Amino acid sequence: LNSLKRYKNFSKRIKKFTNSGEIEKYKKICIFASYGKLSTSSKLYIKALGEINYGVVFVNNLPIAPDDYEFLKNNSILSFNRINLGRDVGAFKDIFLYLSSSGYLDNLELLGFANDSVQFIPGKYANKFQKSIKKFEESNSEALFTHFSNQSEPHFQSFFSILKSNIFRSNQYKSFWKKYLPISNREHSIHNGEIKISSKIYNKIKNKTVLYSTSNL
Numbered sequence: 001l002n003s004l005k006r007y008k009n010f011s012k013r014i015k016k017f018t019n020s021g022e023i024e025k026y027k028k029i030c031i032f033a034s035y036g037k038l039s040t041s042s043k044l045y046i047k048a049l050g051e052i053n054y055g056v057v058f059v060n061n062l063p064i065a066p067d068d069y070e071f072l073k074n075n076s077i078l079s080f081n082r083i084n085l086g087r088d089v090g091a092f093k094d095i096f097l098y099l100s101s102s103g104y105l106d107n108l109e110l111l112g113f114a115n116d117s118v119q120f121i122p123g124k125y126a127n128k129f130q131k132s133i134k135k136f137e138e139s140n141s142e143a144l145f146t147h148f149s150n151q152s153e154p155h156f157q158s159f160f161s162i163l164k165s166n167i168f169r170s171n172q173y174k175s176f177w178k179k180y181l182p183i184s185n186r187e188h189s190i191h192n193g194e195i196k197i198s199s200k201i202y203n204k205i206k207n208k209t210v211l212y213s214t215s216n217l
Contacts, residue, residue, distance in 0.1 A: 020077045023104055026055035029077075030112030030162075031099075033091040034058065035084070037065040038072075038116075045120035046075050052130050054112060057099070059091045086182020088115040088158055089193035093177045096168075105169060110137065112162040118146075129211075133162065136209050142167055143202065144209040152191070155198035156210075173201055 023029070030049050034042060046056050055077040061084035064072070072079045082091055092113050099105050120126065136144040142164045147157040167173055176197055182189075202208070 015081045016078065019079075020073075023055060023057075023077045024107075026053075026077065027108060028052075028054045028110040028112070029057055029099070029104070029108060030054040030114055031057050031059065031092055031095045032076075032114045032116070033061065033088040033095075034116040035061045035088075038068045041118075041120045042116045043071060043075075044122050044126070045114065045116070045118075048120070048122075048126050048130060049112070049114070050075055052133060054110075057095055059095050061087070061091055085184055086193075087184060087186070087189045088117070089180075089189045090182030090184075092158070093180050093182060096177050100174060105165075108168075109165055110162055111165075111168045112160070113158065114160045115158060118159050132211055136162065139209070141207045141209040143205050144211065145202070146211045148210050148212075153195050153199065154203060155190075155195040156202050158189075158194055167201070167205065176200060 032042075032046060032049070046058070049056055056075060058072055058076040058079040059082050060080070061082050063081050064079070080095065082094060084090075086093065096111075099111075105111065133144065144162040145156040146160040149155055149157055163173075180193065180196075182193075
């Protein structure tokens with residue numbers, strides 16, 4: 001109950017610590033959720049997104065390490081510290097609603113979501129990943145996901161996704177995030193986050209792209 005009371009006060013659970021002042025210039029934004037000190041993997045991941053013109057909005061569910069501040073100042077357009085309520089799905093909710101209420105989604109074409117729970121490999125794998133994103137951007141596909149799961153119920157996992165504007169600006173999509181209550185429990189994040197948003201929205205998208213399906217792997 002104390003956690004839920006704290007969650008209701010946005011200004012106390014999230015604090016902006018870098019702002020490039022250039023967010024309105026971007027047509028493509030990726031929300032990157034992290035937990036703790038930035039690894040080499042995460043730094044390479046963030047840089048790779050920047051290389052294909054995504055403005056990274058970084059959110060850390062723990063206080064940022066002092067020696068990561070300079071990196072984020074140079075490689076993100078906005079960065080936040082956040083109280084860790086609801087894991088990465090809770091972070092996605094907070095930052096999505098912040099961007100929405102601030103009007104930053106109004107002219108945005110693509111919105112991505114990423115977290116630091118995958119090992120990002122530079123070189124040919126990173127290049128292939130970037131090319132897959134660019135191919136999606138030029139296609140008529142409305143959403144890209146890296147991972148699809150049939151465990152419990154068919155759903156898309158929260159590792160990485162990109163949505164086109166007709167999805168993330170829809171009333172149904174905004175309504176999901178407004179109603180979602182983050183709780184710091186993995187099963188809750190999966191069943192009430194990943195699975196529920198998939199059943200309500202993602203599974204109904206007819207022309208979606210999945211990078212790492214069983215057949216592709």
